[in-house]
Amino acid sequence: IQDVINSDDINVYRQLAGGLTTANVLHGSANPIGGQNAVIKLRWGSAPDQLLFEGAPKGIKFALGENVKRERSWGRYPETRMGVEQVIRDAFTAAAEYKAKKASRGGGKGGKLIPVRRDLELDALVEILDGKRLVHSHSYRQDEILMLARVSQDFNFRIGTFQHVLEGYKVAEAIAEVGAGASTFSDWWAYKYEVIDAIPYNGPLMEKVGVVVSYNSDSSELARRLNTEAAKAAKYGPMSKEDAFRFVTINPAIQLGIDSKVGSLETGKDADFVIWNGDPMSMYTACEQTWIDGKKYFDLTRDREMRAKRNEERNTLIQKVLSSEEDKIEKGSGKGRQMRRPGEAESYSCVEGELR
Secondary structure: OHHHOOOOOHHHHHHHHOOOOEEEEOOOOOOOEEEEOEEEEOOOOOOHHHHEOOOOOEEEEEEOOHHHHHOOOOOOOOOOHHHHHHHHHHHHHHHHHHHHHHHOOOOOHHHOOOOOOOOHHHHHHHHHHOOOEEEEEEEOOHHHHHHHHHHHHHHOOOEEEEEEOOOHHHOHHHHHHOOOEEEEOOOOOOOOHHHOOOOOOHHHHHHHOOOOEEEOOOOOOHHHHHHHHHHHHHHHOOOOHHHHHHHHOHHHHHHHOOOOOOOOOOOOOOOOEEEEOOOOOOOOOOEEEEEEOOEEEEEHHHHHHHHHHHHHHHHHHHHHHHHHHHHHHOOOOOOOOOOOOOOOOOOEEOOOOEEO
């Protein structure tokens, strides 16, 4: 993901306007083992590599369930949930063998190491086995959640988060046992068959048995309103507002291994904060300012000024176009203009303010 970050994407600015400072950017969910993620700070206007969160643990996207099965072309493996598990087990078996081979490559002539052919895919999986890369896995049903939990125990690696995890409330104790976090939706359900048992109480129920829970967006639009998503946890919990707000502040920071720097207002942490004009859990509240690393990246007053200026510029250009059209149809204007003949191409130059 870090190779394709677009720091000029308008959604970065829109999410700043919604009070977002940090994001875990993941690939889609078409493959059992997907690509490497990027944790970023929304430093709007900076170069792409300057958005990367310095020191954030590396991660990788896994996926389970229907998305993996249905994205296969006909006859392409895997086509079942059992096949998805086998793909993951085969990959970690190969990674463990690759790791062992690299560790025992001595014995060459003159004490030289015997080279092992490098495999970039297995390098990433070895990082998972070594605890240097977290797994963030798309998941819905309880059976697939339990499956990946068992695989993580068999190969001794850590699951950073189960993403979406809409049946997590059914197996919350097992999630807590393997130390995985749960990054779920607040109240999405029944949008496809495998989420038929999703309920809005999912997050609070998992939190009650010791799972570190956060709410995710899965959408550039919903990411603008995560504060009101947290309010839903307070409604369905029931939970205190303080505990519910943790679902979009310190809890996701804990899941990503960056809670020593962000997620709460404490001495020594990064100066990432949001100024609201009211209760942040209220749908009537607006974000007035968003600060990252002590720098203001969004200001509501400034935003309104810029919008007014852009509207003025737009109206000026529209009037120029309209006035040039009026000049065109005038007869005997003395400007030597001629009516456009049928079939003749027409273009407009903003520089000269004329139709050609």
